[in-house]
Amino acid sequence: MGVMACSVNSVFPLRMEAALLWRRFDLMENTPWEVNMGWSVHLKKGDFRGKEALVAAKGKERFKLAGIEVDLDRALAGGEKLMIDGKEVGRVHDKPAWSHRLNKSLAIVRLDPELTVIGTRLEVAGEDGTCTATVVKFPVYDTEKTRTHQ
DSSP: OOOOOOOOOGGGGHHHHHHHIIIIIIITTTOOOTTTOGGOOOOOOOOOOHHHHHHHTOOOOOOOEEEEESSSSSOOOOEEEETTTTTEEEEEEEEEETOOOOOOOEEEEEOOOOGGTTEEEEEEEEETEEEEEEEESSOOOSSSOOOOOO
């Protein structure tokens, strides 16, 4: 009948390519400023629950989410340390993915805010050894969202 069984894991490469955040993995216990969703908060629109906490957190980000391309021919496991000059500067989130469409290993990571500049080179240290990675513009596929607006 042309139906193929698959699990939620089949969605992860598409999620990485499109830089779609998943509440369970990316948004829990983080401020909108840390997960690049400050655009969704309208502090001048009126009072709301949690406004004082959001105002206090703005500009004091513990980390920022960023996307990386990993110099590896498979997906990372998740949880790897990100290093620069031997200093830990971030971590790989759960559920990184191998993109068959782009032939790249991709991951969403937590980085020190000043290191989210596109082109920043990182060392990825995990149980399987080390490799390098580069901070890239996310989404990596259809970055201007033209495919959805044709």
